[in-house]
Amino acid sequence: MTTTGEDHVPARGGPWWWARRRGAALDAALAAVSALECAVEGVPFARDAGIPVAAGVVFGLLAGSVLLVRRQWPIAVVLVAIAITPAQMGSLMAIVGLYTLAASELPRRIIGALAGMSLLGTLIVMFVRLKQDMARGDLDLGDWFVPFASITASLGLTAPPVLLGMYVGARRRLMESLRERADSLERELQLLAERAEERAEWARSEERTRIAREMHDVVAHRVSLMVVHAAALQAVARKDPEKAVRNAALVGDMGRQALTELREMLGVLRSGGSERRERAVSAAPLAAVGAAAAAAASRAAAEEGGPCLAELEELVGQSAAAGMAVDLSVEGEPRSCAAEVEQTAFRVVQEALTNVHKHAAGAKTRVRLAYRASEIAMQVENGPPPEGSSASSARLPSGGNGLVGMKERVTALGGVFVSGPTEAGGFRVSAVIPES
Known part of the structure; x- marks a missing residue:
């Protein structure tokens, strides 16, 4: 201060x-x-x-x-x-x-x-x-002395105190002006510091939300498939040992994939944390470092190790291997897009398929991906679950954050997200994401 x-x-x-x-x-x-x-x-x-x-x-x-x-x-x-x-x-x-x-x-x-x-x-x-x-x-003395002495004495008694007083008054006013300016600058600095702290807190909150969303996307889908396969493994272990072996292998593969994705995410977060510490040591402002680090970590997560639309067929195949009747259709000429766009589109489809596993196990599902002029559209629609099946048979928990996370991802890129039940008793998730 x-x-x-x-x-x-x-x-x-x-x-x-x-x-x-x-x-x-x-x-x-x-x-x-x-x-x-x-x-x-x-x-x-x-x-x-x-x-x-x-x-x-x-x-x-x-x-x-x-x-x-x-x-x-x-x-x-x-x-x-x-x-x-x-x-x-x-x-x-x-x-x-x-x-x-x-x-x-x-x-x-x-x-x-x-x-x-x-x-x-x-x-x-x-x-x-x-x-x-x-x-x-x-x-x-001569006649000249009287006016000379009178003028000199009167000026000597009047001019010095007046000039000195004017100087002291001007200096006092200057000091008061400088103090007022210093007060104003200090108030502005305090306001800027408060705003910077607010921005840093907002950046930290956004970063926590992003990390939670990434963890949810990585863990929920893989673990849901693992639980579905484990339930199927329990059901066919005695009747069909060969199928049980295949299901056990799938569970192991999915577990390893989940661990790999988690390690990649944690590696990105650790590298982002080291960059934040290096910038802090270089005497950058605390609030600016927090905001820049959050933005850097977000970009790094989107560019390093993130999924892309080329892996969408593999994602659908994993759901099909878990017993889901799922169909994938692609419209338009496939092309590479920005990493953030492809990752968001992939996560929307992934979370939608995870919700089908949780809430409509066994339902027929259709995944549509359309490459348009300046945007990418995707839709995941499932019908009602077949009679006699129960979505809760696998005992999959639901936190209710999947749809919220998908909407946050899409709207953050300037897109449109819509979800809701269909007239046939199923559920539909639709999203349109601009490429730029």
């Missing part, structure tokens, strides 16, 4: 309008010094004005103490300093007041107007004072 402007905002621990106690102490000290200065300068002012010295001192104390409110009312402080300039008092208050005014958030025209008034007032007072000194003979 970065340190932003929110961490720099001071807690309001001072009295009244001060944000900090040390700010209040500084202003109180400046006000005390200014009041003391004005009180001392009030003595000659009272003598020149012909008023009691105590009145001049009290006036100076009150005028100088106005500097206490410089942060809250800087305009008032500058106006008071301008007002007491003819009395030749309040130099410190004028300097500090102009600095505070220039550093504030007030419009520039107000700052310029008050600074000009202070400059003009100081210029007039200095000019009159020097003229009086020269008239009394205290100064014996």
Whole structure:
């Protein structure tokens, strides 16, 4: 986490309008010094004005103490300093007041107007004072000295605090702008991190779903055929030993095929996991690595070791060997398609035949595959199971995820999937998958 402007905002621990106690102490000290200065300068002012010295001192104390409110009312402080300039008092208050005014958030025209008034007032007072000194003979210089000294003194008392205050105010506003920008960037980074985590979680969920679907497709069909053959083996073991031997050989072959497919799938997953670890070590962002790894694993599963439509005849033959009356017809000119398309089409037919074994054992089944202009269509339709047969005789469990998995596979490639019972009492599964 970065340190932003929110961490720099001071807690309001001072009295009244001060944000900090040390700010209040500084202003109180400046006000005390200014009041003391004005009180001392009030003595000659009272003598020149012909008023009691105590009145001049009290006036100076009150005028100088106005500097206490410089942060809250800087305009008032500058106006008071301008007002007491003819009395030749309040130099410190004028300097500090102009600095505070220039550093504030007030419009520039107000700052310029008050600074000009202070400059003009100081210029007039200095000019009159020097003229009086020269008239009394205290100064014996040329006529050029009076305007030069007046302008120099007024600029020296006015320009430096104004310029310094403008610089400090601009720097303060720049720092606040940078802190606000840092806060905004931090919020954006947090939002991006949350979205990246959501995408990574979505990718992980998709990967888990894909793995579960692959495991279901690989295991369910082979194991279903093995169970069917095992049931047939149990039924004919004593009556027809030769057929029992053939069924036992088929069960062994199917078990080995299932293990081979499982090993291939696990090998793909392990290679995908090693690639994810290598990318993580190379300091790639965690969420991007998760999403990229999920996509890479999905592509790898589709390209490496996946079934294709050329193996469809063998798939149908295995179901026929298990006792299913199944017919395969191919329309159009067979051609090779993208690996994902062929694998999805194969899995749809495989899962449909598995469902026939589970729910309509012995039913006549027809498998149709059509190569069209820019798509592949497939349909698996079975009739009602023959009388006296029972789909549950083999005791095949069903999780109810087969049709859902088929629909997910097809729709993920932009295809259309439809399934449902037929009027004859059977069941039909149809899918159309675009080639690109």
